[in-house]
Amino acid sequence: MADLTPEQKEKKKELAKYKRKVVEKAGVMHDIVEDTIWTDYVKLPQLSEEIGLAMKDVESFLDEHPYLR
Structure with a gap:
């Protein structure tokens, strides 16, 4: 993963x-x-x-922040 901004590190x-x-x-x-x-x-x-619900939370979060995949 490339260098992350402070905001990205928080995410x-x-x-x-x-x-x-x-x-x-x-x-x-x-x-x-x-x-x-x-x-x-x-x-x-x-x-x-x-x-399953917790995994949906993870997937939704990753959809919003694809650079974390």
Whole structure:
């Protein structure tokens, strides 16, 4: 990535926050699948929806700031 302006650097930090939300939710899903699938499987549909919505936020942000792709 070429040199970024200060504003672009701030947007990159903002993008990292959106991505972190996705990764955190995916981590919860991973823990359920790995450790508690037999008792917590009912949580997976909601988590899946939340991950999908968080990914939409990431994609929308990237659409608005394509230089971050």
